[in-house]
Amino acid sequence: MRLGMMYLKGEDYEDRGFIAPLSFGYLSAYLETHLNFHDTILEVDNRDALLRQSPDIIGLSSFTETFEDVIHHARHFKQLDASVPLIVGGEHISAAPETLPPEVDIGVLGEGEETLFELMQLYQRNEATPENLSKINGLVFWHKGERIITAPRAWIEDMDSIPMPNRELLLKDTQWQQPIFTARGCPYKCTFCASTRFWQRTRYHSVERVIQEIEYIVSHFPDQSIIPINDDLFPLNKKRMRAIVDAIRAKGLHKKVGFSLNARASVFDEEIARMIVQMNGLVVCFGLESASDRILTALKGKTSARDNQRALEICERFNLPVVSNMMIGVPEETEEDMARSYWFIQSNHYRFAQPTIAYATPFPGTELWKQAQDLGALPPNFENWDALNLSFERGRSVYMNQHLRPETFESIYDRFQVFQTTLQAGKQQLHAWLTKRKYFEHLYKTLLEDISIKGPVLEIGFEAFCLADLQPDLKVTKILIASGKAELTPIEAKQQYATILLSHALEKLRDPIALLQSLHAYLKPEGHILCIYYNARHPALMEQLLRGKWEASPFGVNHHHALRFISHQSLQPLLKRSRWHESQSQVLLASPVQMSDKMQQALQLLNAEGQSQQEIPVTCLSVLQSPSTSAGRILRASEKPAPVL
Structure with a gap:
């Protein structure tokens, strides 16, 4: 005996069709496990392909918006061979069993695994009579021109008793x-x-x-x-x-x-x-x-x-x-x-x-x-x-x-x-989010390769991704910037940090000097502050600021709450006023730049650095210490050159 099932696309298939219809996988797996039934096939909105495989029973699953398709296909199936039982399941028939069309023999109401199992047992024994069907809970079926609705099917309490779905059955559409x-x-x-x-x-x-x-x-x-x-x-x-x-x-x-x-x-x-x-x-x-x-x-x-x-x-x-x-x-x-x-x-x-x-x-x-x-x-x-x-x-x-x-x-x-x-714009926005995620993954991997970071670490930034995601054994306290502020709780000396990471924090803060000044109390005497920031004089950033439009690039992330952009040069006055000393600096990320002649001319007027197709610093790192600290250098011997900004 062969069970043929057909998935109906519906008008919005292009929007939802990339997710496989898992209900068919559950039904197939349940029959395999409890009935040793392995001859189940699935087609996607293709009744001719289904019929070529000669199913003995046909099952359709339907939402309300595709229920007219159920009726249309059922008429075709019955015209070809009225003896083949037709079964429909899904949300629509479960909510409205009184709409079971004459062309469909049986409707499965609610969860279908146990109900279909009992139905298939009857069909295998050739005992699918009205009397026996009436004993199966969760059905609507035709008898003498009337719809018969049986008692409700109890919900499956032990969810783990449902076998894992047959995902191989769902390979019919390669985009799923x-x-x-x-x-x-x-x-x-x-x-x-x-x-x-x-x-x-x-x-x-x-x-x-x-x-x-x-x-x-x-x-x-x-x-x-x-x-x-x-x-x-x-x-x-x-x-x-x-x-x-x-x-x-x-x-x-x-x-x-x-x-x-x-x-x-x-x-x-x-x-x-x-x-x-x-x-x-x-x-x-x-x-x-x-x-x-x-x-x-x-x-x-x-x-x-x-x-x-x-x-x-x-x-x-x-x-x-x-x-x-x-x-x-x-x-x-x-x-x-x-x-x-x-x-x-x-x-x-x-x-x-x-x-x-x-x-x-x-x-x-x-x-x-x-x-x-x-x-x-x-x-x-x-x-x-x-x-x-x-x-x-x-x-x-x-x-x-x-x-x-x-x-x-x-x-x-x-x-x-x-x-x-604006679905395409939405996809571009999602791409920008994923670009930012990849950017931080690359950034932190580079940081861990170039610097021997000691814990405990206090990380301040606007991105939830943190160092501990790449180095789980590193003890990291993460503080997210919200509304231009980083809420630091009072701290005792024994709770001080060996490393403080400012991950693009200065760009997002309303008062970066106040934060920098407060960090003296949080850093151990021999500790370091790692300050990561964009290069404000990068031509690509200048170009996007001039255009007023963010695009997917190293700078093409969500800067709607960026309050400033800084360069290595403009960082120095902030450090001086907050009593920090820059002991080292380097480029963490660089990129080539390509732009039109007109844009190059505009950037030259703004004194932006770099020429087309040169490697220009994108993201920079400054290592900060207290002026009274004599701690040594922490960048590894293979450090990259300091930014010349």
Whole structure:
């Protein structure tokens, strides 16, 4: 017996299609483990390819927006061979079993592993009669022209009892990334969310199981650079997240692969952000939904626009790219509410790797669906499922807003799409974030090679990545700069540091002299301060300042909160006023420069250094000591030449 399954792409496949549909892998693995059933095939939206392999049973999985495709394909399958059983599963049929079409024999409601296992047992024994089907929980099926809905299927309590998904089945589309679920379910009841209704309460895999799956992906898919964590809210349990992060680092997995994950702004804090950085989190996704507190309360309960803003600012401080999901068009939303969301996105545009704007779409089983029914926005026998696709099309979408005419809303929706159509810009922004991450990795590796750094270390900077990420045995205290300040706590003499690292700190501080002066109390008598800074006279920096535009380059990182740029020359007055002595200096990073003749002429007027295609210092290091200290040089014998700036 052969089970043929087909994944339906849908209209937004290009946006979400890079993540493999793991549900098929779970179903296949469960049948292999518990039924010794190995003949499962998967096709992507290609019924002809599926039929050529002569499946005995056909299974389809569907969201609401692809349910019309289910009906269309089912008609075709039944016309060719009505004896082949057709089974559908997924969020839509689970929320609306009364919509099971006549062309489909059975619908699987809720989690499908155990239900499909029991179904396949019946088919193998040729005993899939109505009487036996009625004994399987979690089904809807046809009998004598009526839909029969059986008792609900209990949720799987022991998540580790579910076998690891069959990822080889998911190699059908070579662009798919292999995701993981560390948990199923969400405790929040957002009025628009179909996922929380499908999975119900939260259930967790063990830390050991999570690490086992990550190791499998790293081993079997070595070209995959990022693993999407598909949990509704991965940081939901901080204690568990801490255990997973520690296990990832203990195995060295954070050096082999990055992660993307979903978080909630109202419970997001610096502790969570720090853990995300430590596990090599590369993208954080937030369902921000709105910048109006009134609308947020209606949609999500206890959350606010201030929570959204705070979460974005935390991610910015920790250099975490953000993908945000916003929503407009809910029934209660006024034009003022929409304006708040618009200007929220506009004012935070540089904090987003990718903002996405969705139309408030009612899905079966959600509170928003019930609200649409109560408002009369849905006809009694609504079946236009492909219109429920998170985008707005006047005359086709289900329109619920009670304050604006559809044509007025359409013009506002089009204005929001300006953000949506900057997907390429979002990719460039993400590239800039990753460029900065690579920059710091290279910088710190060079630093550790050139200098014998003694601990304990106090590191001050704006980037959460720190020396301890490359040298775990080094005791490092990290202080992040926020709003132009570095909050140093009072310190006793026995707590002083052998090394203080200022990692691009002076550029971000409102009062760098005050910080430099305060550091005398924190440094041991024979200690050193390592001051890293950009070369303010580098032509590339000058060019970007003149253009007013940051691009992906050594300087093309987020400088929106840079208050100054310094050179080796302009550093000296700061050191003199703060009573520090520069004992050594060197170039940490240099790059060739290529630019147009006009730009070279402009830079010459500004007395910028260097000529085209020469190696010019990008990043410099100054070693600082107290004038009364007689400590020796700390740069190794192979040190690079001091910057001539």
